[in-house]
Amino acid sequence: MSKVDVIVPCYNYARFLEECVRSVLDQSVKDVRVLIIDDASADESLLVARQLAQADPRVTVVGHAENRGHVDTYNEGIAWASAEYCLLLSADDLLVPGALERAVEVMDANSDVVLTYGEGPYWHDDLPCPDIKPMQKYTWERYDLLKWLCVTALNISTCTAIARTKIQKTIGGYRASLPHTCDMEMWLRFAANGSVARINAVQGLYRKHSAAMSNAYYVDRMRHFGQVKQAFDIFFDEYENRLPRRLRIVARRGLARRMFVSGVGLLVRRHLNDGRRLIRASIDMDPRLRYRPPLWLLLKVASKMIAKS
Numbered sequence: 001m002s003k004v005d006v007i008v009p010c011y012n013y014a015r016f017l018e019e020c021v022r023s024v025l026d027q028s029v030k031d032v033r034v035l036i037i038d039d040a041s042a043d044e045s046l047l048v049a050r051q052l053a054q055a056d057p058r059v060t061v062v063g064h065a066e067n068r069g070h071v072d073t074y075n076e077g078i079a080w081a082s083a084e085y086c087l088l089l090s091a092d093d094l095l096v097p098g099a100l101e102r103a104v105e106v107m108d109a110n111s112d113v114v115l116t117y118g119e120g121p122y123w124h125d126d127l128p129c130p131d132i133k134p135m136q137k138y139t140w141e142r143y144d145l146l147k148w149l150c151v152t153a154l155n156i157s158t159c160t161a162i163a164r165t166k167i168q169k170t171i172g173g174y175r176a177s178l179p180h181t182c183d184m185e186m187w188l189r190f191a192a193n194g195s196v197a198r199i200n201a202v203q204g205l206y207r208k209h210s211a212a213m214s215n216a217y218y219v220d221r222m223r224h225f226g227q228v229k230q231a232f233d234i235f236f237d238e239y240e241n242r243l244p245r246r247l248r249i250v251a252r253r254g255l256a257r258r259m260f261v262s263g264v265g266l267l268v269r270r271h272l273n274d275g276r277r278l279i280r281a282s283i284d285m286d287p288r289l290r291y292r293p294p295l296w297l298l299l300k301v302a303s304k305m306i307a308k309s
Contacts, residue, residue, distance in 0.1 A: 002084040003031045007077030010091035014045040029100040040067040075173035086165045092207045093159035097134040099203040103162035114167040114194030118203030120157020143198040146191035150251035153258040155184045159204030185231035256286035
């Protein structure tokens with residue numbers, strides 16, 4: 001079976017690090033290497049990382065003397081990777097049993113597949129960790145991830161995205177100008193350079209906790225959607241000549257619809273100023289929303305908000 005390199009960037013996640021790395025080392029694929037990159041953490045992350053490396057020769061540690069930020073850290077890991085396949089796994093997330101084996105089986109048998117991903121449910125860490133059993137059988141399908149990302153303006157779970165390393169190095173690293181959506185823009189590039197396989201199984205767990213790096217963006221919805229728009233713009237500026245001409249329009253309309261519905265959700269929760277700002281911005285992006293709002297989505301959002309209140 002092919003080799004897999006897993007990059008684990010870590011910043012002040014000492015309390016999560018061992019569980020994350022153990023979820024990799026305990027995989028059924030044993031020909032795996034782990035690189036922990038500690039980005040000058042103020043807690044005991046580097047100590048925990050070195051203890052893990054001392055206990056298992058498959059683990060290597062790099063410690064930054066000064067904080068370089070997550071994008072530079074991610075790209076350092078990509079430069080290190082040399083196995084057939086690679087995964088960037090944040091130190092606060094987990095792989096589930098069998099995840100690497102499923103991805104390797106699909107890509108070993110299908111040379112056109114450049115990226116695999118699967119289900120990555122949120123796990124709120126104040127609750128017990130879900131017990132995901134290894135699967136003996138699973139299904140997968142080639143999936144038009146590029147169109148799905150454009151239509152929905154949603155992201156996939158990064159902790160499940162296992163890539164063909166050769167393609168990863170060909171398309172380049174993460175964009176420093178996209179601190180919040182650099183992963184989404186990366187998946188757009190992968191999808192424009194080969195087939196993507198969606199594995200119909202839970203492949204990883206995305207941990208939700210109070211110290212998560214992305215929290216600030218999700219609280220400020222305008223800031224979040226601004227980064228999503230920038231990710232689309234950067235991608236299409238580079239790849240538009242290779243893609244169907246209308247796809248950029250599809251992406252703009254998909255994002256506008258997401259913003260509109262999110263704005264309605266804010267209004268329902270009585271965040272009136274933020275809700276109005278989002279709705280106005282969505283209509284500026286797609287003027288059709290002024291006359292043809294997605295009513296079924298609005299009703300769905302409103303019913304959910306009322307049920308929670």
